[in-house]
Amino acid sequence: MRRGSRALTALVVAVLLGGCSSSDADEVRAYWQDYCGKLGTWQEARNSVDAFPKRPGRPADGGAGALAPTVISAAQTLDAKGHDEDSARVLDDTVAAVTGADVMAEGRVVSSCDRAGFETLVK
Secondary structure (H helix, E strand, C coil), X not given: CHHHXXXXXXXXHHHHHHCCCHHHHHHHXXXXXXXXXXHHHHHHHHHHHHHCCCCCCCCCCCCHHHHHHXXXXXXXXXXXXXXXXXXXXXHXXXXXHHHHCCHHHHHHHHHHHHHHCCHHHCC
């Protein structure tokens, strides 16, 4: 019976170690890069309103409202496939930041991008 126990333990260890390959990590990193890039683009559009007065025929929000769905979509992907603490809460904070002007939520997602290594993509 001891032999069966050892085999089961070896199988469990193999499954646990094999479940996290470097390609999985690369994929998650790509999701973070996509998300942080889209968040940064949204921030630039939103911030352009502060720097320049509204011009006739241009959106009052600098186009940030039109970009919000793409940022939320990237957050949904990250939430579904990120598998870490930051990606688990990024969706709620993103929605609050891009649709509700929640400065605290925006700060949290920017910090998450910093921790993921994409601090240069966000403001």
